Amino acid sequence: MAPPGRTSRGPQGGIFASLVRFYQSSYASDYLGFAVLTTTFLYIQFFVEPFHRLFFVNDLNISYPHAVVERVPVSMNFVYSLLVPLSLILLFNTAFGSHVHKHHVSILGIAIALVLASTVTDIIKNMVGRPRPDLLARCRPALGTPPNTLVSIGVCTETDHHRLHDGWRSFPSGHSSFAFAGLGYTSLFLAGQLKIFVLHNSGSSPSLTGDRDKTIVHVRGDLGKILICLMPLLGAAMIAISRCQDYRHDVYDVCTGALLGWTIAYWSYRRYWPHFSSLHCDEPYPGPSLPSRNDDSSSGRLRDEEEGFREV
Incomplete structure (x- = not known):
């Protein structure tokens, strides 16, 4: 028999139970994961040396000059790929009077994308x-x-320890993955907020007689909005290209880094935001402790088919 105040499944009160409920009804797991990733990244940066491949001293592919002054140094990559995107997202949300939850997941999403891309890279x-x-x-x-x-x-x-050992860290490009994680996430955020992939109705509904002239035509967002969403990707591409100009990487390195950063950015974005064809793609999923928008279940997410276009 379970003692009073307890069930056979375990304790219902106390500090441990409170922590469990907090963990399940908040973004605590995301912050814990962020802390683990950040610690791992810093450990790798300061204590891990790369595998050193053998090489030929007359190999022309590794005979390029070392650029002491980089076109986009690490400090400026943080500015372009972290501070600028974060500022744009916050300004956009503030300008349109977004609620606190939207601010929260916007920041959390891009932060996780950047630290995960950096750690994996x-x-x-x-x-x-x-x-x-x-x-x-x-x-x-x-x-x-x-x-x-x-x-x-x-x-x-x-x-110089860093200068020497960093010579074996060519693949993939860290600048490229970081840029496409931060600026790529910004591009996805803008695409969702501007609803460039949401179908809009043009014209009236079909008549009972089946008049084809009154059939609904579905159109997508205008080109101006699309170009706005592409601008962050263009900036990320320019950062990636600069790594080839500085002879830090070749095309293979930067393309792989860009793909890695973009993939992680999309993954992190979709953890918090609906599909781009959803009518509600400009609003994040409800938080763990908030009820779902469309049902009373404990999950705040909708299936993709439920997020799809609905004629109104």
Whole structure:
């Protein structure tokens, strides 16, 4: 027999039960995951060295000069891909009088996209250990190192630890994945807010006689709105291209990084927002503790087929 105040399924009160209820009825799991990802990212940055592939000292593919001054340094990539998108999202929400929950998930979504993209990118970078196009300029091989012979990092004379070891972190491009995670999320956010993929009615409904001239024509958002949504992606592409101009990466690196960042941005966005064809795509899913908009179930999400276009 269970003691008074308890059931056979476990405690219903106390600190532990309160924590469980809080965890289940809030975004606590998201914040916990964000903290774990951030800690993992920082650990990789400061304590993990990449795998060092063997290389040829006469390999022209890794013989490009080392650009001391980058077109988009790490600090400016944070500005372009984090601060600018975050400011645009907050300004947009504020201008249209958005509620607190919408502000919350907008910030949480882009934050998770950026830290997840950065963590995954760095894990892959260190495991692959692909030499950058400017590796030889970083390595400064010792005189007398034989050509046409695979050699290791042991032939390098560079003493700057970061400059040397970062030469084996070419694939995929971190700038590209970070840019497409932040600016890509912004593009998706604008597409949802401006409803560029939602079908709109044009004309009246068909008459009872089946008059074809009165058939509804479905049209999508105007080109101006579409171009607004594409501008963040253009900025992300320019950041990615700059990495080839600085000889930090090749096209393969930046394309893979861009695809990775965009995929994570879309995944993070759809965790909080309905499908783009939904009439309610400009409003986030209700929070864990809030009732669903269309039903009384505990889940705040709708199936994609329920989010689809409905004629009104």
